[in-house]
Amino acid sequence: MAQLVLTGQIHGQTTTQCNFTIAVNGGDQVGPDSVVLDQSIFNIPDTDASIDIQAAALDQTKYGTPTAHLDIDSSGTVQATFPPDGNWPPPAVTSSDSGQTIQLTVHFSPLRDVTEQARVSLAQTGSDYPGSPPAPPPGDMSFRTPGVALPPGAYSPPPGVTDSTFIASPSISGGAIQVETRSVTPGGEAVVLRLPGVDAPQLVAVYWPSGVSRDPGGPPAPFLVYFHPGMAQNSPAFYNEPRDRHDPTTGSTYPFGWDYQFFGLLNYLQYIGDPFLTNPFAKGLPLQIDGAARNVVLVLPLMRVAGNPCDEISSFADATVLQEYLPEIQALMFRRSGNFQFGPIGRLGMASFSSGHAALTCFLGNTANQAHPLYLDTLQEVYLFDPHADLVSETLAPLTQVTAWAGRGTSGTKTARLYTQNDPAQLSPLLTQLGVTAPGPAPFDAATPDDRNSLTSLPLAAWNTLATQQGSAVPYANTGQVHQVLPALMLTDALRRSRF
Structure with missing residues (x-):
């Protein structure tokens, strides 16, 4: 026997x-x-x-x-x-x-690959798909899906772009924003993973660039956790209009409802049109990662509608949970390549856009986290993309937490970057603690001598001037349009200057 x-x-x-x-x-x-x-x-x-x-x-x-x-x-x-x-x-x-x-x-x-379920959840089928817009004509969904076939034929790799706008290096020169035209084809793998038994986020999208080794004996992978805006602002209570989050296939709302899948995941994983000239609402995070030529793994948690911002992202506001799940993501992606080693992750970054800063603040402001090694030492880079388009007070909240984090643990190697259209003069006290002095007038990029900490001031007028020069169909005539284009372009700048 x-x-x-x-x-x-x-x-x-x-x-x-x-x-x-x-x-x-x-x-x-x-x-x-x-x-x-x-x-x-x-x-x-x-x-x-x-x-x-x-x-x-x-x-x-x-x-x-x-x-x-x-x-x-x-x-x-x-x-x-x-x-x-x-x-x-x-x-x-x-x-x-x-x-x-x-x-x-x-x-x-503790992870399940649900990439295919996420893909088919974007199908435009069912009598109630995906809810009627508040204005006629009834059933016209073109405003939701400009220039993209749904469901996508495949989730991975994310679609590339040809002759698309990217932020140049440096991003500011001669008192003007600088852009360039590039073609980028992501070579990595994109998956959607489910976290069973977790209230939120129940799903995370992961983009693993081909340049991040998965071979046995390779180094720990660097990670970037990106917090998109809270989903509660898209709920009926916020808009006072019908917003259907029903998935006609499963009958569920979160996490596989169409609105969650499109606005919470897909819209961040690809460009839908040129991010500056036609559609800044799609953020193309994998394209920005590849465009920056930096090898870092993207983790995009899918928030859920909740009354409290911390409840939208509950588990990922806990350093102990992240300490468990980020190595599990690494291990799963290693195993998919035949590598069965398990260990800690490498350098960690976090980024937030708009009201996503509230989720980041939930993590940084959690007193239990502030004594945790992941907060003190593993987390080494934080990027804030226009925490609020109009209110400096809202920008001050996450910047206060970032400043406190930057002074703790292995502070000598930490990096903090703020991209904002707000008046930087009102942020001066906190920026001084980061060693950054705003020179004025905007637009400008101000950084510490070693470029670890920086403020990039990108006001409305500068974008409007650039739009006129470039012939953009988006005029950048209001702060809301600028609010969208900042994260659609500037992650490339942050990563290009990173220590990843």
């Missing part, structure tokens, strides 16, 4: 928090013949065996029951078949006088 030895790992450590069963040649599922420490040992036929394996985690909500299948032919050759989740490395097979020993390990993951 041969032996099948099964073990489980959680967070890279061998665990007993699971129960293994197998079915041989179509029989009933049975438990192990013996258990030695963390190993479940089964006696199995040497040849001509078909074996179905179930690994039931004790925490079913979080880890589920991964499965695997083994075929042992008449010569004793072992052929393994695994689901596409990547949780099983190839079996290790050894032979001795007493017969074969087949060792197999399962890596329990």
Whole structure:
């Protein structure tokens, strides 16, 4: 007889928090013949065996029951078949006088790949899709999906752009904003992952650039967590108009409702038209990452409508949760490339746009986080993209938290960047603490001598002048239009100047 030895790992450590069963040649599922420490040992036929394996985690909500299948032919050759989740490395097979020993390990993951479900949730189907706009003609959805086919044919890789506007380097020269025309084709992998048992975010989109190694022995991956604006401002209570968040396929609203999927995820993962000339509402974050030639993994949590901003992002406002889930994202993406190592992530950055600053403030302002190593040392870069288009007081709130974070832990290597159309003079006291002095007049880029901290002042008039020069269909005649174009272009500048 041969032996099948099964073990489980959680967070890279061998665990007993699971129960293994197998079915041989179509029989009933049975438990192990013996258990030695963390190993479940089964006696199995040497040849001509078909074996179905179930690994039931004790925490079913979080880890589920991964499965695997083994075929042992008449010569004793072992052929393994695994689901596409990547949780099983190839079996290790050894032979001795007493017969074969087949060792197999399962890596329990709290993440589920739901990329395809996210893709089909963007289908324009169903009698109630996706709700009627408040103005006639009824059912005209063109205002929601300009120039993009839905659902997308594939989620990954994100579509490239040809002759599209990108921010130049430097972004300000001769008292004017500088742009350039470039073609960029993302070469990485984009996935949507579900976090079972978590209130919010239940989904995160991940973009893993091809330049970030997934090979065994490679370095820890750098990460950028990006907080998009809160979803509550798109709810009926805010607009006093019908906004349907119903997904006709599943009957759910969050997280697979059409509005959540389009406005919360897809709109940030691609450009839909030129981000300056035609449509600054789509942010093209993977394109900006690749355009900056910086290798950093994007994590985009999907917020949910809630009365309190911290409830929109509840779990990701907790450093302990991030300390768990960011390495799990890294491990999952490693396993998809055949690398089964588990360990800490590399350099961490956070970015926020508009009311997304409230989610960032929930993290930075959480007193429990402020003694956590992830806050003190792992988090090394923070970018604020126009926290509020019109109110300096709203910009002061996240800047206050960023200034406090910058002075704690490994403060000598931290980077903070603010991109705003607000009057920088009113931000001077906090900017001084970051070592930045606003020179005026705007537009300008002011930075510390080592360029670790910076303020880029990008007022309405400068964008309006650039739009006239470039022949933009968007005139940048109001602060709302400028509010949208800042994150659509300036992440490239932040990353180009980063330590990633």
